[in-house]
Every structure is written in C-alpha cells, then in structure tokens.
Amino acid sequence: MDKPAIKAEKLRVIYRPSIFKRPRVGLEGLDLEVCPNEVFGYLGANGAGKTTTIKALVGLIDANGGYAEILGRPAGDARSREKMGYAPENPYFYEYLNPIETLDFYGRLFGMSRPDRLKRAGELLERVGLAGARDRRVRQFSKGMRQRMGLAQAMINDPEVLILDEPMTGLDPVGRYEIRQLILDLKEKGKTIFFSSHILADVEAVCDRAAVLHEARLVSCGALSELLSSRTVGVEIILGNVAPELEKRLSVAAASARREGALVFLSAVDEESGGKLLGEAVNGGATVKRYVPTRESLEEYFIRIRREADAEGNGDPDTRPEARVPGEAPVKPSGGDGEPGTANPEDSK
Amino acid sequence: MIGRVWAVALNTFREAVRDRILYLLLVVGIGAVAFSKFLGEISVGDHLHVIVNTGLTAVSLLGVMISVFVGTGLIYKEIDKRTVYTILSKPVRRGEFIFGKYLGLLLTIAVCTGLLSIGFLVYYRAVAGVADDRATGLLYWMHGGRITVPLLAALVFIFVEICVVTAVAVMFSSASTPILSAVLTSIIFTAGRMSTWIPEYIRELARRGESGEVKSFFLQILYYITPNLSIMDLRDEAVNIGALPGDLAWRLLYAVSYSVVVLLVATLVFRRRRF
Numbered sequence: 001m002d003k004p005a006i007k008a009e010k011l012r013v014i015y016r017p018s019i020f021k022r023p024r025v026g027l028e029g030l031d032l033e034v035c036p037n038e039v040f041g042y043l044g045a046n047g048a049g050k051t052t053t054i055k056a057l058v059g060l061i062d063a064n065g066g067y068a069e070i071l072g073r074p075a076g077d078a079r080s081r082e083k084m085g086y087a088p089e090n091p092y093f094y095e096y097l098n099p100i101e102t103l104d105f106y107g108r109l110f111g112m113s114r115p116d117r118l119k120r121a122g123e124l125l126e127r128v129g130l131a132g133a134r135d136r137r138v139r140q141f142s143k144g145m146r147q148r149m150g151l152a153q154a155m156i157n158d159p160e161v162l163i164l165d166e167p168m169t170g171l172d173p174v175g176r177y178e179i180r181q182l183i184l185d186l187k188e189k190g191k192t193i194f195f196s197s198h199i200l201a202d203v204e205a206v207c208d209r210a211a212v213l214h215e216a217r218l219v220s221c222g223a224l225s226e227l228l229s230s231r232t233v234g235v236e237i238i239l240g241n242v243a244p245e246l247e248k249r250l251s252v253a254a255a256s257a258r259r260e261g262a263l264v265f266l267s268a269v270d271e272e273s274g275g276k277l278l279g280e281a282v283n284g285g286a287t288v289k290r291y292v293p294t295r296e297s298l299e300e301y302f303i304r305i306r307r308e309a310d311a312e313g314n315g316d317p318d319t320r321p322e323a324r325v326p327g328e329a330p331v332k333p334s335g336g337d338g339e340p341g342t343a344n345p346e347d348s349k
Numbered sequence: 350m351i352g353r354v355w356a357v358a359l360n361t362f363r364e365a366v367r368d369r370i371l372y373l374l375l376v377v378g379i380g381a382v383a384f385s386k387f388l389g390e391i392s393v394g395d396h397l398h399v400i401v402n403t404g405l406t407a408v409s410l411l412g413v414m415i416s417v418f419v420g421t422g423l424i425y426k427e428i429d430k431r432t433v434y435t436i437l438s439k440p441v442r443r444g445e446f447i448f449g450k451y452l453g454l455l456l457t458i459a460v461c462t463g464l465l466s467i468g469f470l471v472y473y474r475a476v477a478g479v480a481d482d483r484a485t486g487l488l489y490w491m492h493g494g495r496i497t498v499p500l501l502a503a504l505v506f507i508f509v510e511i512c513v514v515t516a517v518a519v520m521f522s523s524a525s526t527p528i529l530s531a532v533l534t535s536i537i538f539t540a541g542r543m544s545t546w547i548p549e550y551i552r553e554l555a556r557r558g559e560s561g562e563v564k565s566f567f568l569q570i571l572y573y574i575t576p577n578l579s580i581m582d583l584r585d586e587a588v589n590i591g592a593l594p595g596d597l598a599w600r601l602l603y604a605v606s607y608s609v610v611v612l613l614v615a616t617l618v619f620r621r622r623r624f
Binding site: 079 | 364430433436437438440441623
C-alpha cells in the first residue's frame, strides 16, 4: 500500500469543559489509515466523535494522546495543511464579503498571486454552482449556498487531501447529487477525500471504504463491498411453471410467497433456506427465472454494528464502562449533538 | 509568514471599517473636538491650551474606545462565529493569526485617529481662535493656534499608547469574553495611566507608617505588570509648547517591547485553545 494520505494511531481526545465538570472522552484510541486517491466515508451518529476526529486532523484541537498525520506530516503542523483542504460542517464566513472576496482572502493565506486567486475563485464558484451569486454578500446566502461555499474555500489551494465534515448537510437532492459528482471528479483527478456523514446513501454512492464510529470508538472499518457483501439478509426467488401442489409446499417453507400471473415470488431469510427452496422448486419441475441474494444495506449494517457495540456493554450511557484518563477520575464518553470543547465560547456564556 | 499576517490584517481592517460602532465612535470624537472651542471660551486663561488639551484627549479617547470596544471582541468573534475554523485549517500559525488581527485593528485605529487628528489640527489652526477684525481673505480663517512639534509628537505618542492598549485588549480577547475583556483592559488602561503615581503612593504609605506591606506588595506587582502609559502622555509638552523629553526613542522602544510581549502571551494562550 502507498504511504497513507491520512493516518491516525491510538488518537485520543479528552474534553475538559471546565474544572467543575468531569472530563469526557471525545475520541478513544482511533487507528485509521486512508490511502491516497481514496474516497473514505466516516460514519457515526451525532456525538460519536466524527467532528472531533476531523478537528484533530486539521489542527483545530490538540489530541491528548496518540498521533495523527496528513501526507506524512504531523497533524497540527501548519505545513501539514499546505496540501489539505477542509470544509467544516455548517461553515461560516465573513458576512460582508462576496464569494470572490472570500475566496481571494483564503487564496492569500496560501500565498497565491492575485491573478491566480481570481482565476481559481471564478473556476471554483462555477464548479460548486455559485457562479450566479458572485456579486452577492455571503450574509445573503442560504444554508445550502454556504455549504457549497465551504467546499469552494476548501479547494482554493487545489489540495491533495480534502477533509469534509458533513458536506451534504443542508443540500437539496440536486445539490447532494452535484456534490457526489464533485467528489467522484476529484477522485478521478487523484485526490483523497475523507468525509463524515450520517446520510448513508451518500456514503454508499461514492465511498471506496468506510469506518463506523460509535461513542468515540472505531467499531468497524473496511471496503464497502467487503462490509456489505459479508452478510446476506435474504434471498428473493422468482419461479415459473409452478404446479399448485409445489406452490403449496414452497409457500409453507418460504418466508413469504405470492403469485403474480404465471410467476411465483418467494423470499427466504438467508442463503441456506433460499438454497433449500431452490432445490425443491427445481426438483418439483419449476423454472427458475431469478435467484437474488439480498445484501445488507449500509443502513442495516450501520444499525447492526451499533446494536452489537451496545450489546457489548457500551450502549446505555448509565451502564457502559467509563474510560479513564491516566491519573484522573473516570472519564465519560461524550454524547449529544455538539462536540463539547473546552474553548467553545458557548460554554463560557 | 508576512503574507499570511498581512492577509489576516487586511481582512480585519475590512471587517472593522464595516462595523457601525466605528462610525459612532468617530462622531463622538468629532463632537468632542468641536466641543473643545466651547470649553476654551468658557475657561479662564488661554483658551487655545484648553482646545489643545481637549482635542488631544478626544483623539486618545477615540483610539482607546475603538481598542476596547472592537479589540476585546476581535478574537472572540472569530471563535463565536466559527470563521476561525476555515482560517486555522489553512497553513496559518496561531501566532500569525493573533499578530494579523492586531495589525488589522491598529490599521483601523490609525485611519480613524489619523482622520480625527487631521480634523483637529485643521480646526485648531483655522477656526479655534478668535477672529481678528483686521484679517481678510484666507487670513481671516487662519487665526488659530500654531501647530508645533510637541503637538505632533503628542499625537504620535497617543497612537503609540493605543498600540499598547490594543495589544492588551487582543490578549484578553484571545482568552475571554468581550465584556470581561473590556473590563480588564479598562482596568489595565487606568492603572497604566496612573502608573507613575503608584511608587509615590507606596512611599506615602511608608511615610504614614501604615501597615501596608501586603498592599505595597500588590501595588508593586501592579506597577511592574501594567504598562507605564503615563510616559506616553505628552499633552503637557503640547499645551505649554515645552521641550520634548530626550528619551522619546526609549519610550517608543518600551511600548513596542511591551506590546510584543503581550502579543506573545496572547499567542501562547491562543495556542492552547481548542475549537
């Protein structure tokens, strides 16, 4: 395997909201490698630690333990961000600037020349579908437009690695489709894309590999094809030439059965019972029109993984074991929608 | 590095000049300069002295108010509005961000106090005095006070003082809320202005024989950590057209050094912050 574009080893983040509150685990022992030119989906429920991971990778928070790197440079080192782009969830911009001025500002931070900045800004606005809004101030933008703007600023330096936090949030179906296409285009151009999402259909549509995070811990990671093909959740069989007597027998053995004209539709709960049904049908003289094992969908996989993790004792926040910070009182895994940060101004209000 | 600092500074300037509070403060400053003539007229003695004093105070007040009202929310706003996410995820070091924000605000203050200073000097030179009945034409309007070197030096050092106060405001803003930062900056500003009185007060305590050892200790700490802003106040020299102190270069060096140290502390605090 090539040198990973993104790497995390035993990455750990602890949040200490204040001295009066107990510290909480934001991320626990994350091991992760994202290969170059890979589209990597990062899944998890709200509060699972997706944004925490991303913030640790892009240098917005320091990890309390472990190590992370981007393109071989330690995360947090300013140089690691030279070939990286990051779009936060619900991005915010300077309200009084228009999109060109905004992108011009971000271009300056990379030391780009003025002609390059303006050329790139125009191209990016075209690419994210904001070309028609180039003279409007960002304060007039809708949530979806801000999201697109977030993607545009993340690409200003033509990065090799793009880290996107919930890039589809706030977008309508057309917008989501366009962003998916954009991600696939970037992959075509050899870029690495790491994005978090809880919209599983989006992940399924564009990702090569995915990881599932549950309550600050990585519970699963692998190629989507491997993750999903490893488990068949049912079989659908379509038969023709089924004698009434055979149909009766098959209906009893199948999970469900129905007739539509000359065809009989059967379903079985797994491949084993599906195979038995198929054997009986063939022996009984029926013609097999179709035999389709149904794979587990990403949604089903995600829910199963979470249930399995819960069953191992991490599910109920009141009963799951608390992580420990060395030398300190037990630390509770973080939960809830927001990522609790020590410096979050909301906390100090 | 300089490019990134300048990018942040320029953006801060653009942001600040669109802030309505700036114009409100500028109007207050202009009002204070205009009011100086009235104060001069009702005062006993040379009314030009009063006008110089009031005008310089107005320029200083404008700078300090922008520093406190805008400076103390400078970093906090970036965090609160999350604009900091897209900046610090670029190859911008936190120190570069702090220095950029500081320079951007200084640029804003320089423009505002510069405009008010020019307005004040024109006003002082042209119409602050009493019209001479014999003067005609342009001379009719040129009957104000003389623009002297001490007066210009006083204006420059007002800006130097503001540089120090702004650094303090940015430092508090990197660690605290705007309200708390404004209170703390105001305290530091007031203590800094009274800085030269502190040793005298300590001596006075000792002379009176009051048991003020703890008090003296804390006063000494206050004396050493607060900027000595009183050495940047050249209003007496400007009003009385006296000779300028010989150590102006040292005073300038002190102000620059103090500001740099405060900004380094701000950077250290900001580097520890999580977003």
